Amino acid sequence: MIVIIDYGMGNLGSIANMLKKVGAQAVISSDPAIIETAGKLILPGVGAFDNGMRNLAERGLIPVLNARVVQDKIPILGLCLGMQLFTRQSEEGQLPGLGWIEADTLRFKFDETQSNLKIPHMGWNTVQISQAHPIFEEMYADARFYFVHSYHVVCSDPSNTLTQSTYGYTFTSSVVKDNILGMQFHPEKSHRFGIKLFRNFVERI
Numbered sequence: 001m002i003v004i005i006d007y008g009m010g011n012l013g014s015i016a017n018m019l020k021k022v023g024a025q026a027v028i029s030s031d032p033a034i035i036e037t038a039g040k041l042i043l044p045g046v047g048a049f050d051n052g053m054r055n056l057a058e059r060g061l062i063p064v065l066n067a068r069v070v071q072d073k074i075p076i077l078g079l080c081l082g083m084q085l086f087t088r089q090s091e092e093g094q095l096p097g098l099g100w101i102e103a104d105t106l107r108f109k110f111d112e113t114q115s116n117l118k119i120p121h122m123g124w125n126t127v128q129i130s131q132a133h134p135i136f137e138e139m140y141a142d143a144r145f146y147f148v149h150s151y152h153v154v155c156s157d158p159s160n161t162l163t164q165s166t167y168g169y170t171f172t173s174s175v176v177k178d179n180i181l182g183m184q185f186h187p188e189k190s191h192r193f194g195i196k197l198f199r200n201f202v203e204r205i
Helices: 012-021 049-058 061-071 191-204
Strands: 002-005 026-029 040-043 076-079 103-107 121-125 145-149 151-155 161-167 169-177 180-183
Touching: 002 012, 012 026, 012 191, 040 061, 049 061, 061 076, 121 161, 145 191, 151 169
Parallel strands: 002 026, 002 040, 040 076, 076 180
Antiparallel strands: 103 151, 121 145, 161 169, 169 180
């Protein structure tokens, strides 16, 4: 069973609908007891970094997430803010992140020659795969994904960068470390490309 973690921030219904389309059993929950029974986890997220970490803490979810992800090593997929919470910290806030990935979350910074670029980076963009991984197996050749973000992840270890995208400059658009996967984009808003990614998460991870 896949548990979509409800901590008050994310497109929970959209993700559940996508998983239903690919035939997966999924529940939306903030109950640590249910998270303890999960075979896989999804941590969505829309909003500010500190709010996300505070909501996880207030719901008592950080200990059970550490136990399931770090100790039990069950697969987890972080989406947008959910991925950023995997890092050590963010320029957006003051609270420490989960620290599962040796990385930091930084705000887009453009020079005077890029003044036409708006923040947030919003809209469709492509990803360039840095290393083979089942989550992108048999992905459509013309795949594009929907982004809405002002901050991006910078990995200390290049082996944690799964894909890169370009907006003003090249940035990490998805991360991987063992059982941990994160996508900066929103597969739940990415039509058939997102459906394929969710199908791979269900069937190949």
